[in-house]
Amino acid sequence: MLSAALVLLVVIPAVGAVVAAWLKGDSPRRALSVAAAALVVLLAAYATLTAPGFRYRADVGTLPWLDAVLDAPVFGVLLDPLGAVMLLVATVIGFFTVLYSTHYLREKNREHATGHEGQARYYFWLLLFLASMVGVAVSPNFLQLLIFWELTTLCSWALISFYEDERSLRAGFKALLMTQGGGALFLVAVLILFVSAGSFEFTALARLPEPLRLLAFVMLMIAAWAKAAQVPFHTWLPDAMAAPTPISAYLHAAAMVKAGVFLVARSVSAGWAVPPAGAIALGVMALATMFIALSYYFVQDDLKRLLAYSTIAHLGYVLLGLAVGGLGSIIAFRGGVLHIACHGFAKATLFFCAGALAYVTGTRSIAGLGGAARSMPLTATAYFVGVLAVTGVPPFACFWSKFMILSGAMQLGGALGPAVLVLVLVESLISFAWMLYVGQKVFLGPLTPAAAVNSDPPPAMSGVLLLLIIFCLLAPAIAMPLVLGIGR
Numbered sequence: 001m002l003s004a005a006l007v008l009l010v011v012i013p014a015v016g017a018v019v020a021a022w023l024k025g026d027s028p029r030r031a032l033s034v035a036a037a038a039l040v041v042l043l044a045a046y047a048t049l050t051a052p053g054f055r056y057r058a059d060v061g062t063l064p065w066l067d068a069v070l071d072a073p074v075f076g077v078l079l080d081p082l083g084a085v086m087l088l089v090a091t092v093i094g095f096f097t098v099l100y101s102t103h104y105l106r107e108k109n110r111e112h113a114t115g116h117e118g119q120a121r122y123y124f125w126l127l128l129f130l131a132s133m134v135g136v137a138v139s140p141n142f143l144q145l146l147i148f149w150e151l152t153t154l155c156s157w158a159l160i161s162f163y164e165d166e167r168s169l170r171a172g173f174k175a176l177l178m179t180q181g182g183g184a185l186f187l188v189a190v191l192i193l194f195v196s197a198g199s200f201e202f203t204a205l206a207r208l209p210e211p212l213r214l215l216a217f218v219m220l221m222i223a224a225w226a227k228a229a230q231v232p233f234h235t236w237l238p239d240a241m242a243a244p245t246p247i248s249a250y251l252h253a254a255a256m257v258k259a260g261v262f263l264v265a266r267s268v269s270a271g272w273a274v275p276p277a278g279a280i281a282l283g284v285m286a287l288a289t290m291f292i293a294l295s296y297y298f299v300q301d302d303l304k305r306l307l308a309y310s311t312i313a314h315l316g317y318v319l320l321g322l323a324v325g326g327l328g329s330i331i332a333f334r335g336g337v338l339h340i341a342c343h344g345f346a347k348a349t350l351f352f353c354a355g356a357l358a359y360v361t362g363t364r365s366i367a368g369l370g371g372a373a374r375s376m377p378l379t380a381t382a383y384f385v386g387v388l389a390v391t392g393v394p395p396f397a398c399f400w401s402k403f404m405i406l407s408g409a410m411q412l413g414g415a416l417g418p419a420v421l422v423l424v425l426v427e428s429l430i431s432f433a434w435m436l437y438v439g440q441k442v443f444l445g446p447l448t449p450a451a452a453v454n455s456d457p458p459p460a461m462s463g464v465l466l467l468l469i470i471f472c473l474l475a476p477a478i479a480m481p482l483v484l485g486i487g488r
Contacts, residue, residue, distance in 0.1 A: 003058035005047045006077035009087070009134045012036055012043070013094075017127035021120045030102040033123045037095040037130060044091040044134075048084045054485050055080050057140055071199045078140035081485035082269060085337055086262050088478070089344045090133035092471075093254035096464045098126060100352055101246045103460040110362030112163060112244065122162060126247070129155035129255060136259050142190050143200040145266070149186065149227070149259055153179045156256045160243040168242035175236045179256070182226025182233070186263070189219035206271025214275040220267045221282055228260030228315045231289040237312060238296075241304040245355030248304055252311040253348035258340055261318040265337055268326045269486065279326030282319055287420070290316035290427050297434050303354045303364045306438065307347065310390065313427065314343045314398075320420070321405040324412065330487040332408020335401050337486060341479040342389070342397035349386035349468040353379050356457040356465065357442070361450045366438055371447030378456045380443040382465040387439055389472035391432035400476040402428065 016036030023029045048054065062073040079087070105114040105122060132155055135148030153176065161172030190200065196212055197204040208216060224230075229237035237257065241248055251257060264282070268274050293313035300306040321336020356379045357372060358364050373380035389396035392403075402424065409420040442451075456462050 002047060002050055002056055002079075003060070003077060005043050006056075006058070006079060006138050007060065009040055009043050009047065009091075009138065010131050013040055013127045013131035013134065017124045017131065020127060021124040023120070026116055026119050029119060029123055033098050033127060034095075034102060036127060037091075037098040040130065040134065041091045041095045044087050047079055048088060048482070051079045051084070054084055054482055069198050071204075072141070072201055074141070074200065075144055076140045077138045079138060081482040082262075082265055082337060083137050084482045085341055085479055086258065087134060087137035088482075089254045089258065089341050090130070090137055093250060093344055093348050094130040094133065096348060096352075096467065097246045097250040098123075098130075100249075100355070100461050100464045101126065101244070103458040104246055104355060104359060105244065108458075109359050111358035111364070114244075118162065122159075122244070125155050125158045125162075126250075129159065129250065133255050133259065136262060141200040141202060142193060142204075142266075145263065146183070146186055146190055149263070150180075150183055152256050152259050153183060153227075156240075156251060159247040160240045160251075162244055162247065163242065165242075171236075171239040171242040175240050178233050178236045179226050182223035182260075185219045185226075186223035189216045189223070192216045192219070202266055202270035204270075205267060206273035210275060213273065214278055217267060217274060217278040218281075220263060221278065224260040224264045224319075225285070226260070227263070228257045228319070229312050230260075230285060230315060230319065231292050234289065234293065234312050238305045238308040241302065241308055245304065245351060245358060248308075249348050249351035249355070252308065252351060253344040257311065257315055258344065261315055261322070261336075261340060264319060264322050265333075265340075268322050268333065272487075274326035276327065279323050282326065283323030283420075286316040286319040286323060287423055289313065290320075291423075294427055294430060297431070301366050303357065303366055303438070303442070304351070306366070307350050307354060310350075310431065310435070311343075311347055313431065314339070314347070314390065317343070317402065317405065317424075320424075321401075321408065324405065324408045324420070327412060329408035329411045331411070332405050334483045334486050335404025335406075335408060338404060338476065338479055338483045339398065339401035342401045342475050345468060345471040345475045346386050346389035346397050349382055349465070349472055350390065352461070352465055352468065353383040353386060356461055359457050359461065360453045360455070363450050365450075366441060368450045369442045369448060370445035370451055371443070372451040372453075373443035374447060375451070375453045376443075376456045378462055378465055380439075382469055383439055383443060385469050385472050387432070387435045391435060392428055393432070395473065397472050397475045400480070
């Protein structure tokens with residue numbers, strides 16, 4: 001029963017994508033998409049709650065011509081604490097994205113009026129994106145993970161390019177090229193495992209001899225940097241803000257970029273045998289990315305581009321926790337995984353606020369907006385809750401994940417732990433101050449003509465904001481039991 005539920009988690013949105021593309025009429029298409037996404041959330045919750053000890057694996061199929069050389073079937077499903085965190089984040093935020101889109105993609109959208117044309121294409125790629133992310137979360141080996149990983153690349157290209165103007169087409173092509181380059185290195189790592197270990201299993205990485213293990217890990221690490229928009233591959237993500245805002249939210253909070261850090265989490269926890277040089281390189285680049293992304297905050301006028309650079313920095317937090325975990329601190333590793341969930345819901349809140357502003361006012365310009373809280377109190381409340389959550393103000397979401405990462409860093413010997421602590425606190429304080437300044441400018445400053453609107457966005461969009469406010473508090477409580485099961 002559990003294996004069937006895990007397979008259906010991939011099949012339902014994939015089939016829903018095809019049906020949505022062929023349905024006549026926008027209303028049935030929206031209803032089908034919401035129903036498919038909601039069913040996936042229910043199945044994900046059922047699978048997580050019924051998996052014995054949050055651990056379950058089942059084989060689904062194989063490639064007969066490889067049976068003689070492989071140590072395990074190629075295709076199957078795996079649900080463990082790490083995969084369950086990714087699964088719940090991808091499905092719940094995926095449902096919010098679909099629900100929010102049902103009102104966002106309308107002719108009343110003052111930024112991008114969207115009629116009937118393009119609706120079928122949009123929901124096809126969005127539901128296929130959801131299926132791809134579920135596949136990433138439940139893959140039992142590197143080969144199957146690579147297949148779904150590449151499918152997320154394809155879906156993100158199509159959705160970033162959705163508006164089909166020059167800006168969005170260029171952004172989609174840039175994202176495709178840069179992330180596909182990372183995918184090529186992922187393939188090289190899979191080939192190394194196949195040739196040297198006769199396996200695609202995650203644990204095969206630990207069985208490689210030291211020089212080859214370092215090489216494979218470096219390949220996987222660079223692939224993850226490209227996918228997660230880490231320095232020096234960070235430039236595609238801000239340009240990807242040409243996508244519809246619900247897609248931007250899903251990309252940043254639960255999908256494409258999170259697949260990158262998830263790959264590193266799988267690699268580090270696969271036998272806990274990461275070469276120290278690899279872990280140190282991962283941590284150094286994570287810290288560098290955090291501060292390089294922070295430096296871009298102060299020159300952004302587009303609210304979505306500001307949030308994009310914030311995402312780049314927070315993926316650095318995740319990788320920092322995983323790197324410290326690779327050096328021996330399980331609490332830091334758990335903090336990095338927890339940050340996937342905590343940042344996901346906090347960042348989704350902020351992006352959906354940006355979408356609400358654009359929908360109602362027609363602009364995302366920080367300079368052009370002011371005093372919006374007078375007419376959009378729910379959006380303003382959600383924005384400030386999102387800021388408190390993403391910057392780690394207790395008791396909101398990211399406080400708990402950052403606390404675990406820093407606690408783990410302090411377990412490292414010598415001056416390394418205190419140095420990481422100081423750097424992270426400096427980044428957090430500057431980020432909090434700037435996000436608060438932007439919020440004050442957009443929502444609490446003098447009223448500008450663009451912000452002189454009548455109300456918050458329509459019910460579906462407002463309902464998602466209300467739910468996300470709650471998740472900014474509850475996300476750690478939901479994810480913590482899973483996270484504490486990692487490494488046991």
